[in-house]
Amino acid sequence: MTRCLEIAPERIGRWLDGFAERHDGARLTEEGAVVRAEGGDGAVAVGTSFPHDPLGVVLLRRGGYAVGLARDGRLTAHKCGTRYVQSRTAAGGWSQQRFARRRGNQADELVRAVSDHVLRLLPAGAGLRGMVVGGDRALVRDVLADPRLGHLVDLPRRELYDVPDPRLAVLQEAVRRGRAVWVDLDEPDTSG
Structure with missing residues (x-):
């Protein structure tokens, strides 16, 4: 049985100690940001850390966005907001094409607005070491494709595309999950 866990970096040492207690000891190996624990009973845990601080966070969905700067796991600057982007319609013919154009224009406006917020909150001089992104892949890709944000492109990145509509609580949770x-x-399996 395989499970995926997200453990705060401050707790990983205690978690590995508990792993050793539960699984007849543990042999640990580390390689860069990856630690592997093999228990005496055959259990295996492979942990991948994301030791980058400060972090930039960009979460974006059609209708909402959140941008933040986090240091030591705390948001030091953020902007959350909503922006209307029309959803798809069942109308056909000319109406369908008109609604598609309107939806495309609204999405473009959303991308421009979020790019401006990212530029203001995560400037080149912010000393960012990593990025956490999430929401709608295409919209996030479009924001990060803005030439003014070239300083963010090569940063190590954690992707959380399963986040709900971005709000402050979602942004805070993304910081926790990203770290x-x-x-x-x-x-x-010990059931049999």
Whole structure:
């Protein structure tokens, strides 16, 4: 049985100690940001850390956005907002084409507005070491394609495309998840 866990970096040492207690000891190996623990009973945990600080966060969906700067796991600057982007319509013919153009224009306006917020909150001089992005892949890609944001393109990136509509609470949770050590835990089946 394999499970995926997200563990705060401050807790990973205690979690590995608990892993060793639950699984007949543990042999640890580390390679860069990856730590592997093999238990005496065959359990295996592979954790991948994201040790980048400060972090820039960009979450974007059709209708909402959140941009933030986090240091030491805390938001130091952020902007959240909503922007209307019409959803698809069942209308056919000319109406369908007109609504598609309107939807495209609204999405373009959303991308421009969010790009401006990213430029203001995550400037080249912010000393960013990593990025957390999430929401709508295409919209995030369009924002980061803005030539003014070239300083963000090559930063290490964590992707959280499963986030709900961005609000402040979602932004705070994205910071927590972005900093977390992602652990793939494979434990032997002891039911039989």
